[in-house]
Amino acid sequence: MSQTHPVASIWAATATPAPETPALAGDHRADVTVIGAGFTGLAAALRLAQGGATVRVLDAGAPGFGASGRNGGQVIPGLKLDPDALDAQFGEATTDFVGRAADVAFRLIETHAIACEPRRSGWIQASVKTSHLPTLERRAAAWAKRGASVEVLDAAAMARATGGTGFAGGWLDRRAGALHPLNYARGLARAALAAGAQIHGASRATRLTPQGKGWLVETEAGARVTSDQVVLATNGYTDGLWPGLRATVIPAHSFQVATQPLDAALLAQILPGGSVVSDTRRIGNYFRIGPGNRLMMGGRGSFAEPRSVADYGRIIAALHAIFPQSRTLGLEFQWAGRVAMTPDHLPHIHRPAPNLTIALGYNGRGVALASAMGDVIGAHLLDPSVRLPLTVSPLRPLPLHGLHPLYATAAIWYYRLRDALER
Ligand SMILES: Cc1cc2nc3c(=O)[nH]c(=O)nc-3n(C[C@H](O)[C@H](O)[C@H](O)COP(=O)(O)OP(=O)(O)OC[C@H]3O[C@@H](n4cnc5c(N)ncnc54)[C@H](O)[C@@H]3O)c2cc1C
Incomplete structure (x- = not known):
């Protein structure tokens, strides 16, 4: 079993060795500091480094320590909101972005030859309720209208495709697939390192202070990075670093x-x-x-x-x-x-202060989307004419967040x- 990952998961037991990511020490300067080395932070760092920016990535654990190294490895495009609703709320460019999210992950894997057992053999959304079938049929038709290769499955087809019992039906989305998530995270980290980014594990950011037009980031061990931009990509592991952020998600x-x-x-x-x-x-x-x-x-x-x-x-x-x-x-x-x-089941992008970009809230479906989100945030910071895929929203801390274990x-x-x- 890998000694470098603290979770006794199937992924840690079967992973490629972790890249060297020594803790940050001393004082440094970069164009961009990325906090969080999951898919969001790593894809952003990779894109930024490829575009010529100097990048420092800090993670409290190591690349893939969070959800990115522990998930189910299901690479699923789309969001909880269906395409027509996405068109209405955000416009067709957003629908197109989420529809292509799995393409981004598989493209990164291919371009950087990441050994993470990618398999583009589709995702089945299964229903145990006959009452859900009309919604699934509409969803499949809406993505098919936008060019996706999909198939609606009846109960017999579900039994054949899954070998499982109790499914009333489902739909197959061939844009989707599977991978080894910890190896994917480590591969993204290796690709970002090769492109010139510096990545530091065991480096929890504990303070974020405006400095000139940019930021000073300090770590638990007293190391410092000053940079023009900060990307905060801490998702479910968000701590108290940015006031109020933790209370925006459950x-x-x-x-x-x-x-x-x-x-x-x-x-x-x-x-x-x-x-x-x-x-x-x-x-x-x-x-x-x-x-x-x-x-x-x-x-x-x-x-x-x-x-x-x-x-x-x-x-x-x-x-x-x-x-x-x-x-x-x-x-x-x-x-x-x-x-x-998140209460609206959507990921959120926040910019609560100049030159600070935050993306989080993938609602348990971020293998494809966090990759695409990090990639586009990196592209946007290099060239602001690249559009962010979702409306930048203000931080909305949930009321009584401290009680969330109870009400959740x-x-x-x-x-x-x-x-x-x-x-
Ligand atoms: C068990 C499980 C199964 C899942 N299955 C799937 C699936 O099959 N398909 C799918 O699409 N999605 C799945 N997901 C969701 C998906 O894994 C996440 O949406 C995605 O990995 C989020 O990536 P991220 O980079 O935003 O965050 P994370 O990967 O969680 O990374 C956040 C990082 O921030 C670091 N951090 C936090 N605070 C600080 C700080 N102050 N300083 C420095 N570093 C800090 C943490 O150490 C962590 O490494 C699953 C999640 C889990 C937990």
């Missing part, structure tokens, strides 16, 4: 388990086409085949960090319900990570109840 945990390797007979039944799947429940599950032919199941857990195997009970129950044939398989990995939820837990129970009552 950091929730997503939990995953992975079984022991499937034998040839199970592999022929379960996801034989290599698609990745997530379902349409409000508190939904997602699954795929992962490294070593292990079956992975994920879902929203509690709002607290998992403390014992018992905390994974719901995910394991979902695994056994969807795939009764997996009941005899042992579980080899259990882990969790933090996503950032209540919301989870409420949504689970609605999921259970719906047909």
Whole structure:
């Protein structure tokens, strides 16, 4: 198992070695300081460094320490909002941007020869409710109208495509696919380093002070970077660095388990086409085949960090319900990570002060989108005529944010109840 990643995930156990990212020491100057080395920060740093900017990236842990190194590796374009609603709210350029988000991730992988097991074998959005099928059919048709290769699947087609039970139908989006997220994060870091960026792990930014037209960033260990621009890309791991930012999102945990390797007979039944799947429940599950032919199941857990195997009970129950044939398989990995939820289910871009750009709030679907977001933020900082894909919004701290574990837990129970009552 990799000693450089603190989470006992299937990804850490199967990862390529981490690039060298020594902690920041001393005083430095850069054009741009990027705080957070997940997909958002790394894609921004890569684009900036390629454009000739001097870049320092700081992460409290290491590249891929946060959600980017722990997720399900499902590369899904789009947002919770459907294309017509996106057109109406933001314009067609935004719809086009989110529709091409998976293209950006797969292009970065190809251009920089990132060894992260990319597989463009589609994403299935599965429904256990017949009442959700008309929405899925409309969604598939709306993306097809915009050129996406999609297919609507009935219950029999779902059973064949997934090998799982209980699906009323779904749709397949061939723009999507799978990858090894920690290797993707490390590969992006290596590409940014090769382009000239400096990346520092174990370097938590603890203070952000305006200096001239730019910023002074100080770390926990007292190192300093002055720069013209700062990009803050801390998503579910956002701390108190920028006042009020943490209270604009609800950091929730997503939990995953992975079984022991499937034998040839199970592999022929379960996801034989290599698609990745997530379902349409409000508190939904997602699954795929992962490294070593292990079956992975994920879902929203509690709002607290998992403390014992018992905390994974719901995910394991979902695994056994969807795939009764997996009941005899042992579980080899259990882990969790933090996503950032927003009340409008959209990612947010903020500019609360000159030359400070913040992007966060991917609502558990950021492999493709955070890559595309970081990339476009980098392009925009190099050339302001490049349009940002979403309206820059003011910080809107959620009322009673300190109580979020309580009301968020209540919301989870409420949504689970609605999921259970719906047909
Ligand atoms: C278990 C799980 C499963 C998921 N599955 C999927 C999936 O299958 N498909 C999908 O599309 N999305 C998925 N997601 C969501 C996706 O992983 C995230 O949306 C995406 O990785 C966010 O990237 P990011 O760079 O914005 O943030 P992160 O990757 O979370 O990075 C934030 C970084 O900021 C650093 N940081 C925080 N504060 C500071 C500070 N003060 N100074 C320095 N560094 C700091 C942290 O150490 C961290 O590394 C999943 C998430 C989780 C947790």
